Amino acid sequence: MKNILVLGGTGAMGAHLVKILAGRGDKVTVTTRSPRSPSPSIEYIQGNAKETSFLDPLLERRWDTIVDFMVYTTSAFEQRAPKFLEATDQYIFLSSARVYADSSEAISEESPRLLDSSSDEKFLATDEYSLAKARQENFLRHSGSKNWTIIRPYITYSEQRLQLGVLEKEGWLYRALRGRTIVFSEDIAFKLTTLTYGLDVAGAMAELIGEKRALGEAYHIAQREAVSWQDVLDIYLAVLEKHLGKRPKVMLLNLDDFSRCKNAEYQIKYDRLFNRVFDSSKVGELVDVKEFSSLERRLGRCLEEFLEKPVFLPIDWRSEAIKDRFSGEVTGLKEIGHWKQKLKYLIYRFLKY
Known part of the structure; x- marks a missing residue:
């Protein structure tokens, strides 16, 4: 011992x-x-x-x-x-x-x-x-x-x-479960990981x-x-389609636009x-x-288990506002919570680019 x-x-x-x-x-x-x-x-x-x-x-x-x-x-x-x-x-x-x-x-x-x-x-x-x-x-x-x-x-x-590129589940899965578009990078999507x-x-x-x-x-x-990150995304989408009854929408941005959504310069550039x-x-x-473990089987099972009782860490509402701006979607203010976060969302969704 x-x-x-x-x-x-x-x-x-x-x-x-x-x-x-x-x-x-x-x-x-x-x-x-x-x-x-x-x-x-x-x-x-x-x-x-x-x-x-x-x-x-x-x-x-x-x-x-x-x-x-x-x-x-x-x-x-x-x-x-x-x-x-x-x-x-x-x-x-x-x-x-x-x-x-x-x-x-x-x-x-x-x-x-x-x-x-x-x-x-x-x-x-x-x-x-x-x-x-x-x-x-x-x-x-x-x-x-x-x-x-x-x-x-x-x-x-x-x-x-459950990661997708540089996004934690709070940056992509939360959106999908709320009926909004998953916003990701076309440059990262086809890199091997x-x-x-x-x-x-x-x-x-x-x-x-x-x-x-x-x-x-x-x-x-x-x-x-x-596998490619697109392969990872496809595993997630298959599970979500079964869970939600429809396949979540996905928008792939160029790197400059995606970098506005997620401030992770060196993690993106050097990994x-x-x-x-x-x-x-x-x-x-x-x-x-x-x-x-096989990625396809185990990653999908991990997502299924999370969906049985989903708990998210705090959401980055600046990032969500910018994603909504690209996707043409709007998050209801009741979902956001504290008034400071509501204000941040409104500024980055409608005013600041």
Whole structure:
């Protein structure tokens, strides 16, 4: 039995990982911002794992493994990482496959990263997600320790996370269920991508925990099957047509117009406009990636389960107003809620472009 600390382990991957670890007999402690009921093998500690006053007492204990799902600025990570490495035999750092540069071949763990190959000085001057993760990887590599393992998941989905390009479900599915047009990018729609079920990623991570061969190594964990975003959209539309009794309308915008709807400049430019195909042979030496879920079957099932009891995070009404502007639709103000959000919607729908 291992004593494992999971920081922020309640998302699409973390929730599955915690159950897998507890199910195999490990003692799991999970930090969470919201209160949760414990189980015999899972202890939830409520607090903000980014706050030193909360984190430091946890790191005074010795852990067999620390799994870190938190997102940090590079400066914050450099302050915390030495404490993590000192407090455990294996520190699992959740990086991202977004660190990789564009590639005409299947991406391996040794493929060039954006941080090392980009010539965009404006981009490199930022601590954008893909750059921050790469810099934090570098910090671990230069730490003088080898008790770390870098995990680079790509896009994961679950019963609560259903992405379409750079849009979360709140940016496309909410519209479809309200009878409005799904607004997407024609430039992104036909790029190849890779989506992996969160449970499959969590299962692979669990196999790497306690694995000595994984120390000092980086692994991406991604489905071998690459599809276009249009294929992903078609899976969603088939489920929605059955659920709604009619197929939702779709509008594909050019990139400039779509970028007005969604402010994600670097994520679009340096990821979603790349064809993302992965060579999973490295992690395949330790995990049977051939057993990962079929995208068409599992993604459709995740959407079906979400539709049984749909719960959405807050809606970006600026973005919705602009989408309505392109589609020629209008959202009723009763749907929007707070008067500030109503005002924002009206400004961007009818006045500001």
